Amino acid sequence: MTFKKIVIYTSYIYFNLTAYMILPKLKTEKSPEHVNGLYASIDLGSNSFRMMIAKINHLPTGVQFQTIDTLRDTVRLAGGLNKDNELSEESMTKALAAILRFGDRLRSFSPNQVVAVATNTFRVARNAKKFVDEAEKLLGFPIDVISGNEEARLIYIGASHIAPMCVGKRLVFDIGGGSTEIIIGDGHEPKLLESLPIGCVSFSQRFFTEGVVDEENFKAAQNAALKEIKTIAPFYRKMGWEQAIGSSGTARAIAELIALNGLSGEPHDLPVEETGGVITRHGLDLLKKTLLETKHIERLSLLGLKADRKPVLPGGLTIMISAFEELGIEHMEITEAALLFGALHHLYDQSKNGAHTKKKGILKTLFNSFGKLENLDKRHGLIEQLGKRFNVDEAQFKSINETADFFLDQLPTFKNEDRKNNRKLLSWASFLHEIGLAVSRTDYQKHSAYIISNADLPGFSRLDQARLAGLVLGHNGKLNKLPISAGYIDWHLLFCLRLAHVVSRKRESGALPLIKVQQSAKGFKLKISKTWLDKNPFIQFGLNKEASDWKKIEWKYEIELY
CATH class of the missing domain: 3.30.420.150 (Exopolyphosphatase. Domain 2)
Structure with missing residues (x-):
């Protein structure tokens, strides 16, 4: 490695450590040649030319590309084909103008950081070589005209990582x-x-x-x-x-x-x-x-x-x-444009030298109920990364998660309920519910929900991402003020999370009493020790307030003492 590269690489590390001292991120390994830590993929399609620039993150569940920048030009190149399958000069001129803009954006990139693929129109156009030769000069990188089967393969690889x-x-x-x-x-x-x-x-x-x-x-x-x-x-x-x-x-x-x-x-x-x-x-x-x-x-x-x-x-x-x-x-x-992600994974697989060491974070110890690390749902890695970025209190997460999970086990499994996925959602909500504290203590649950709603979480359906945000938003505060529809609020999960938050709010390590919970058609009932409540007036106040909040949205909430 040259002295110049060492200086650039050291400066990059120093910048990241300084910029994210308050909101630490997962550490990622970077090959020396990728001093800016970025990769770019280009899809020269028949309708649009697209480019994506992404940063690579090494998670316990595999590699994730985090999108940093995107460019798109609707060139409609296929529309420039005449009856002899030749591209018109007008269509090529418009397309080359887009290529020039892409090339300008990538001036600081090296060849092993960029992959460019061209698809169907380039396969059928008789004068495609003329266009590709000129396009490569403007782009500054080689362009691979891929077969239909190779296009399909890359599309699937990309979709399988982000769907x-x-x-x-x-x-x-x-x-x-x-x-x-x-x-x-x-x-x-x-x-x-x-x-x-x-x-x-x-x-x-x-x-x-x-x-x-x-x-x-x-x-x-x-x-x-x-x-x-x-x-x-x-x-x-x-x-x-x-x-x-x-x-x-x-x-x-x-x-x-x-x-x-x-x-x-x-x-x-x-x-x-x-x-x-x-x-x-x-x-x-x-x-x-x-x-x-x-x-x-x-x-x-x-x-x-x-x-x-x-x-x-x-x-x-x-x-x-x-x-x-x-x-x-x-x-x-x-899902998103899969070919761009597939091409990136293909580029990464070709350029990596040796296996990257995977970080063994709290997933292995706190999500171990979901199976061995190598078989983990890849979404766990994304959740851990997001939580780490906002300095999650891992001890509080563990307390909330175990308590909420204990309550969920006591509730009936509803018809067509995916209890396994719901358990994951509850665990993720327990992990992320306080990330909004990094923004402000006031209404922090709103900040938490906003971050989750707008985060780039490939692998999550929009519904599950909305459900997760709904749980986090509703874990604290007035239920009748929730600015989201009841259509995707999981009320039984929310009950478990809110109750766990109330009884764990003191952040003490002492054991909780046995709390039994039940669910009826439109309400909940919990049984708790009167002796223990008398010794914990702060939690008793919280439970009474919780009962009042549920009753305001016309749900029954009974507290029975034994």
């Missing part, structure tokens, strides 16, 4: 501008993958000329998509899956439109923001109906419909509907 947890096989569906990738995998390993020559740009241009949408051209586009999907559908249905994930910009846009415009048929108060909700058959049917009624895409007025998405929505929608119909999909969750 909500799944026990069993996962279907990943990615509609691009010129191709659609469909993959079934188990864990991080793809088992069955295919790339079909159908995309939102190519289909929109082929079937919806000048934006006109009617029954005839919609049916023609759908039949064309069905024809392609039918060739692979039997193999996919035979293998089966437990979870369906949509990873493309098309999937995210459709999910947002369904959620924001109430087209799912399942009213919910789940925050939509950029990530969207879920895609359902009913929602797709209503979106199709709305689109056909307008007769022209430019007249379509829906909440969340972006101008750059309008021209390619009809083509993407026909492909999505065809996949739901032919593959028998009923429900699809949404």
Whole structure:
């Protein structure tokens, strides 16, 4: 290592130690050549060019890429293909301008920190080499034109690291501008993958000329998509899956439109923001109906419909509907652009030298009820990292967690309740409930919930992230002031967490008395020692206040002394 690199690397370490002295982070190992600790991946797609810059974190449950910066340009390169499959000069000029901006952002990066992949349009364009040669000069890094199968493999790898947890096989569906990738995998390993020559740009241009949408051209586009999907559908249905994930910009846009415009048929108060909700058959049917009624895409007025998405929505929608119909999909969750993450993992696997030492943190001792470290839910690592950043009181966490878990064991398991996942949510809420103290003691639970709601937590579904924030927000304070919907508040978990907080609030190590709890249709009952309460007036006051708070939202809360 040169003297200059040593100085830069030492300065970087000093900066991080100084900047985060109050909010310490998990230590991560960095290879000497990655002095800025960053990696970049670029996806030159048929519809959009995307770039993501990320920092690598080594967690007890594996590697996580934390997004630092993103860039996106809607170049719609597939639209520049003529009948001879040659890119027009106009389309190449626009695309190269985007490449120039990407290259400028990456001037300080070295080759082993950047991966750039090009997809379907580059595979079919006869003059793609001319474009790639010029693009590599402007970018400053090599561009790999990958095959359809390699694109599918990388998409699955990326999705498997950022999608909500799944026990069993996962279907990943990615509609691009010129191709659609469909993959079934188990864990991080793809088992069955295919790339079909159908995309939102190519289909929109082929079937919806000048934006006109009617029954005839919609049916023609759908039949064309069905024809392609039918060739692979039997193999996919035979293998089966437990979870369906949509990873493309098309999937995210459709999910947002369904959620924001109430087209799912399942009213919910789940925050939509950029990530969207879920895609359902009913929602797709209503979106199709709305689109056909307008007769022209430019007249379509829906909440969340972006101008750059309008021209390619009809083509993407026909492909999505065809996949739901032919593959028998009923429900699809949404995740971020998986190809970018997959390319990053591929780059990291190629560049790492030897195994990184994994930090054995409190997960191993305090989450050991969930199994061996190597089999841990990767979300534990993210939760630990977030808690460490905000200086969690580990002793208090342990007290709250064990007490809340003891109460939960006494409550009945409800129909269709995933008690294993709920136990994890309760444990995570116990760990993170006080992180808002790093902001302010006043209404700290609001700060805690805000941090959780807005944190980058790959592997969490939006619903589970909202549920976790709801538990943390409601663990203290007035229940009738909760500014969130009852639709995703887990009342029995909240009861356990609040009770554990009340009886553990003194932060003493002494043993608690045996507290028995019960739950009825709309209320709770607890039995506690009168002798012990008389000796602990502070906790007695807290329990009486707790009973009053629950009664204000019309829940019964009985305290029986023995």
